[in-house]
Amino acid sequence: MSDIELIAIVERYLNGEMNADERIRFEMLRRENVEVDNTVKEHQEFTSRLKQYGERLEFENLLNDIHNEIDVQALKDEFIHHPSLIVRLWRNHHSKISVAASIAIFAVLGTLFLTGYLKTQKQETDVINLKKEIAQVKHTNDVISKSINTLNTRSKVVAPSNYHGTGTAFAISSDGYLVTNFHVINGADSVFIQNADGTSAYHAKVISTDPANDIAVLKVTDASFKTFGALPYGFKKAKSDLGEDVYTYGYSKDDGFYSRGYISSGNGFKGDSVKYQLAMDVDFGNSGGPLLDAKGNVIAIISSKQAHTDGAYAIKSKYLFKAIQAISPDSLKSDKIILNSKSKFANLGRTQQLNKLQNYVFMVKVYN
């Protein structure tokens, strides 16, 4: 008996098309044969599912017919009357609107940032420049009046002095003596020296001054001070030659400043024999700094610069020797200062020389 034949029989049985005799026989078969029984149940279930499917489909069609009679729009308007169009738009599209709004905000901010940022920066530089100019004008005035007071004959020379009252000094002996320009410390109530990285600062006392040659000798007075250590550079008393390669290190700004050049004249401004004229870039604050030759000998002290042109003046070391000799013995605690004549870093390169030099050159802070 094939499957199809069996189903045909099952269908006849389920539809009640069998006569009584057939029916009894089939029911017996159903009890004996599980497979037949299962087929009957399965068929019954499946056809009822089909029936349900049909009914549901019919029911849905009926519902749709009823639905079509409703004026949905009119009903909707009734409910939508309260929430306005904007609210409805927001409800339906709030995610899209949010995204669009974010993009818009970013675009606006981006544009503002690009254009506005550049604009602000430009304004800022303008302000800074202006500030600097005012400060410079003020300084120039200060310096000029100071120069007039101290050095009447050099009225056209501007002494590169104190940016906010600072200058440069350098050690001349390991036990605390330093030298700087007289104009740096002139009129000071107290003087402080500070090393390159600002880690140590000492109070210093003016030991002696030589206003004519613009030299001042200082001494560290702090009890905590022990020694500078052996000086790496020497002092050369003899006159240096024209064209000699020279350099300096000082504090024309808050950090140390290195500059190099050459001796362009054996005399200073208007034949001033105390000084050399230098072709070198120095600035306010370099005053009192050491001028060294290539071998590391101090040959002069930076003192002033030419107004309006590049060029500087430095006091010849000869006058430093003189100034030290002239110090009255009672102002020296220990014995005489002896200037070391031998440079210890003659054979080193410039950068290594500077590395060592830094530790012996100080920023002078003057308080009036």
Next chain:
Amino acid sequence: MNNNVSNPAPADNEAILGILNNSEAMLKRIYLAYFPMVLQLVITNNGNEDDAKDIYQEAIIVLYNKVRAGNFELSSKLKTFIYSVCRRLWLKRLNQMSRYGGDIHDLQEYLPVEEDIANHEEKDIQFSKMAGALGLLGEPCKTIIEDFYIKDRSMQEICEKFGYTNADNAKTQKYKCLQRLKKLFFQQK
């Protein structure tokens, strides 16, 4: 014509009697009476009128199945039941669309109807499986099956419709179709 506002809801016991008697007129009365409520629920909760129609019709089917299975207790109001089913169905739909942004804005109190919805979903799966299987069956099988098992046409009619000369041939064809339909139905996930 806006006649929806003035659709008085039938009394609950009347409505249930009508459902049991398969009264089309009562179905219409029920449908028209409660649709506005569901429309309002859906529209005030991120939906549109088509969403409302879908879930309302589903809810009506749930109600009919429940009443016909003799499970509807008159203690709960028909209106509350329909509202609860729609609410539940709509929450589900919102979750599926990831449009659900927090709490639903309720119009009235509701009942727990999880069990009814679970039953309904089971039936729904069967329904869509059957629809899928019939869709894959192809002609003339589909029409033969529909005519015979759903529309209760006689084999005689079917023979004539399809031009079978032999009723036995038609029967064999019908059984073959049924076998294929079963296979397709149970193959579906």
